[in-house]
Structure formats: C-alpha cells, structure tokens
Ligand SMILES: Nc1ncnc2c1ncn2[C@@H]1O[C@H](COP(=O)(O)OS(=O)(=O)O)[C@@H](OP(=O)(O)O)[C@H]1O
C-alpha cells in the first residue's frame with residue numbers, strides 16, 4: 303500500500319527555510335507523495351455504470367469526513383481505510399507497517415448484515431454513498447476484521463470512558479471494520495463555503511501563487527478572538543520567513559461546540575485584522591476525535607499534506623476536557639510535549655505556545671509564562687463567554703472584536719429567546735398529558751412564544767402510526783419526537799413532549815440532538831407510582847392488562863428505566879395539576895427561559 307522508499311527521513315528542522323521542502327515548490331507530503339484517489343474520464347464513467355449493480359453502503363457523517371481526506375490526499379500516504387495489519391500497527395505503535403509515523407486509526411465500520419451482503423457477492427465491491435445517494439467511492443473489500451475496541455480506545459485515547467468523545471466514536475462504531483481498494487468518484491458534496499473548502503492541492507497551489515515558501519498552520523475548533531490573533535501573529539513574528547494558514551475544522555468537533563456556520567462568520571471577520579498578505583483562511587473537513595496527544599500528531603501530518611511546514615500547538619490541543627468526575631483526560635501540555643517529541647518524525651516544525659493572557663496594565667497579550675512580574679492578567683474562559691452570551695452580559699473589547707461579539711450573539715441568543723423542549727416522561731396515567739396541556743395553556747397565555755405540543759397519543763396517530771411497543775419501536779418513536787422537537791427549538795420555538803419514553807437511550811439521544819441544535823432540554827419525570835396510575839386507569843388499559851388482553855404494558859410487564867437526573871421530578875399522587883404547572887414555570891423562570 304505504501305512504498306517504503308517514499309518514507310521521507312532525516313529532514314532538517316533547524317532553519318525555517320530548510321524545513322521539509324522541495325515538493326512542487328513546497329512541503330513534502332507525509333510519506334513523500336500526495337495521494338489522489340479520484341478516478342476521472344472513461345474510468346469514472348465505467349465505474350459509475352458498474353456501481354449500479356453493487357450493494358450500497360450509506361456513509362455516516364464521520365465516514366464522509368474521513369473519506370474526503372483519504373480521497374484528496376489530506377491523509378497521505380493512506381490510500382484506503384486501514385486493513386487489520388495497518389490498524390493493529392497504528393493502534394499498538396503509532397506507526398504504519400513501513401515504520402512511518404501515523405497516530406490515528408482510520409477505519410470503516412460496518413454491521414453483520416453488510417458483512418453478509420459482501421460475502422454473498424463474487425467481486426466484493428461496495429458502492430459508498432452519501433445520504434442523498436451520491437456515489438462517493440467504490441470499495442473492493444479485501445479485508446474484514448473485528449476490532450478490539452477496548453484496546454483501541456485505551457491505546458489511542460488513553461481511556462475507555464465513553465464520556466470521552468473519541469472513545470464514544472469507537473464504541474458507537476459497528477462491530478466490523480473493512481478495507482480494500484478505494485476508488486473515489488467524487489468528493490463529498492458541500493453546498494456551503496465552497497471557495498474556502500480547498501483540497502491539499504488547492505492550498506498548495508495557493509501558496510505557490512502567493513509566493514509562500516514557509517507556512518505556519520493554525521488549527522482551531524472554536525471561534526477566534528484577540529488572543530488567537532495575537533498568538534498567530536506572534537508565531538509569524540518569531541519565524542519571519544513564514545506566512546499563516548488559519549485552518550479551522552468544519553467537519554465534526556466536540557459535541558456542544560459552537561456550530562461551524564457561526565465560526566466561519568467569525569473567522570471571515572477576523573481575517574481583516576491581520577496585516578495585508580500575512581494570512582489565508584481555509585476550511586478543513588476533519589472529524590476530530592479529541593484525542594489530545596495522539597490527535598496532535600495526526601493534525602500536524604494533515605497540515606504537512608496541505609503544504610504547511612510549521613504547526614502551532616498551544617495549551618490543551620484537541621483536548622476533550624474533563625470526565626464525569628471532573629478529572630482532566632489529558633494534562634494541559636501533554637499534546638504539546640508529544641508533538642515536540644515526534645517533531646523530526648513529523649517533518650513539521652512545532653511552534654509550542656503557552657496560553658495567551660491579557661495584561662490590562664500594558665493593554666497587551668502575553669504568553670502566560672512571559673507576563674512581566676507582578677502584573678495582573680485577565681482571561682475569559684469558553685464557559686464564561688457562553689454564560690455572558692446567554693445572559694446578555696457585556697463582553698469586553700480587549701477580549702474580542704465587536705463584530706465577533708455581534709455574530710456570536712446572533713447564534714447564541716439569550717435564554718429568553720432560546721428554543722427549548724419540555725420533555726415529560728412517566729407511566730401511562732401518571733399525568734403527563736394533563737400537566738402538558740395545562741402548561742401549554744399557561745405558556746400560551748404569555749402570548750409571545752410559538753409552542754408545539756407533541757402528546758404521546760397524537761404522535762402515535764400522525765408520526766409513528768406504523769410502530770408498535772417493542773423496545774426498538776419505542777426508541778424509534780422517541781427519537782422521532784426528539785428530532786421534531788429539535789427542529790422546533792432550532793427555530794426558537796417551545797416543544798412540549800409527553801410520551802412514556804421508557805428508555806434512557808432515546809431520551810438521551812433527544813437531549814443531545816436538541817442541545818446540539820442550540821435548544822434547552824428540560825426533562826420532567828412524572829414519577830407517580832404505578833399503583834396510583836392503575837387506580838386512575840382513565841383509558842381502561844390497566845384493566846385490559848389485568849384481563850390478559852394487553853401484553854408488554856410499561857410498568858406492568860414491560861420495563862421503565864427511571865431517569866437518573868431529570869431537571870424536575872413530580873409525583874402527582876399528592877401534587878395538584880396547578881401546583882405541578884407552577885413548579886415547572888418557576889423552574890423556567892429561575893433558569894432564564896421565561897420572564
Ligand atoms: N403496551 C403499551 N405500553 C404502554 N402504553 C401503551 C401500550 N399499548 C398502548 N399504549 C398506549 O400508548 C400510549 C403510549 O405511547 P407512547 O408513544 O407514549 O409510548 S412510548 O414512549 O413509545 O413507549 C399510552 O398513552 P398514555 O396513557 O398517554 O401514556 C397508552 O395509552
């Protein structure tokens with residue numbers, strides 16, 4: 303797959319000008335050659351015709367990010383998803399079988415059904431398609447293997463805690479990985495920011511046209527503020543032959559991050575603050591794993607493939623933050639130390655930076671280890687910034703640019719304008735619909751918000767009429783409700799949902815989907831005991847169950863997983879409808895959702 307003689311060794315990183323140069327006018331790609339897997343002309347026509355008979359594999363968003371960088375050479379020297387030998391070598395030793403440094407497994411996961419389908423075909427070809435049916439590539443499968451996910455997570459992420467986004471990616475992946483010859487038909491389609499979505503070849507061409515020989519890449523998954531601008535300009539000042547590539551990730555980042563549309567607006571705006579001709583902006587369709595030390599090496603390799611020979615590594619690079627107990631997954635400078643350790647192997651000069659902090663007395667930013675003695679510093683964390691945006695607090699001028707504040711305020715409206723979902727869950731007859739309806743009335747009386755009531759029975763009539771009450775169907779029903787609610791929240795509306803929702807899986811799915819789309823999620827467990835619900839038996843269903851005419855009834859002979867930490871828990875045995883509604887309204891007021 304990778305020729306050993308393409309392994310570029312012994313690159314001098316002593317001077318700016320000497321760092322890994324001389325490939326079409328700029329930096330040598332990792333492994334010596336920039337991969338291009340896209341077929342063209344008659345070959346493409348033929349492949350497309352043949353592919354009609356191949357079984358289809360629907361690519362997930364993560365697959366699409368990975369395949370884009372495989373096809374366009376961003377992952378050079380990889381020429382396909384990893385086979386078992388390559389995968390094991392990377393997991394165990396961070397090296398490809400030929401010895402070249404490569405830190406992150408790039409794999410294509412499939413389920414048993416797909417494996418059975420592949421095994422039934424004679425030529426083992428799969429048509430890899432996006433959700434719109436576009437043919438992205440053809441994979442001729444030559445290797446099917448079962449990964450040891452615990453080992454993969456532990457070795458690559460240093461953890462098996464599914465709270466870590468990268469670990470969660472690994473455990474959510476299907477049970478088999480497949481590999482084989484990969485032929486690209488087209489890059490995944492993007493409708494937004496096309497001029498900024500440059501391939502490695504296009505970025506390299508831009509460098510040549512600009513006359514840029516040495517380029518520092520800056521990776522980010524956050525909006526950029528003054529500190530980032532200062533840091534990048536400082537990196538260029540310390541390396542005077544270098545220009546800057548601002549190269550933010552717009553594929554998949556950490557759940558809860560600010561969406562890339564908002565970030566791209568911020569980046570575009572901040573580009574105007576750089577000295578003329580110093581910096582260019584380009585977008586990277588990467589699916590981050592938040593793997594800190596392993597990830598930083600991968601990031602540097604990718605930037606090398608994009609023609610950069612310097613890479614800025616600051617504090618907590620690609621860090622996933624803390625685990626549930628509040629312990630850091632990685633130490634703040636662990637990734638930086640790793641990058642410096644492997645600098646020669648990478649063939650990229652690592653520019654380590656401490657955190658930049660503002661020194662009010664000098665009206666200027668300094669790396670935290672270079673602050674003149676005795677002077678006070680100021681900083682605003684991401685969490686504090688989100689709080690200021692949500693509460694409409696003032697964001698100081700020293701922190702960011704007024705235009706950036708404006709963009710962030712539009713995307714992060716104060717809570718009072720934010721969409722939110724009131725998600726009731728509980729047994730049949732617990733009081734969900736009654737309280738939901740009364741709450742609907744109370745909120746409507748306020749008169750200013752758009753409210754949609756998604757009652758369990760109503761949803762089952764219109765949205766999920768074909769579904770029954772198996773675990774699979776119940777989860778699907780709740781995921782549909784979660785999806786509709788997330789769309790309502792996205793548009794700034796209020797969704798009130800009142801299904802039984804007996805399983806954590808689909809309740810949590812709905813929560814994260816809604817949160818991802820900028821909506822608030824308030825889970826209200828109506829915890830009325832089953833005996834009380836049965837006594838009420840408004841619909842006569844419990845009587846039917848007892849008469850043996852209805853099976854699989856929640857709380858009787860079907861499970862209900864009690865929510866561990868709902869925002870509210872109300873037992874209606876001794877709480878009136880009015881009091882329940884008032885309790886919910888007070889919660890919404892306290893949290894700032896309503897006045
Ligand atoms: N087997 C079984 N178990 C529970 N409930 C049953 C069942 N069969 C029918 N019903 C009626 O369907 C309503 C529950 O539908 P949901 O969509 O809320 O259920 S779920 O969340 O998908 O589990 C539920 O409505 P509510 O009483 O409003 O909760 C029942 O009326």
Ligand SMILES: Nc1ncnc2c1ncn2[C@@H]1O[C@H](COP(=O)(O)OP(=O)(O)O)[C@@H](O)[C@H]1O
Pocket residue numbers: 728729730731732733734735736737800838840874875876877878879882
């Ligand atoms: N405090 C209370 N809150 C809500 N419902 C109550 C309360 N006390 C009695 N009920 C009654 O319980 C029955 C079941 O309520 P319902 O809203 O249909 O439950 P669910 O939607 O959870 O199946 C209704 O007849 C309702 O009037």
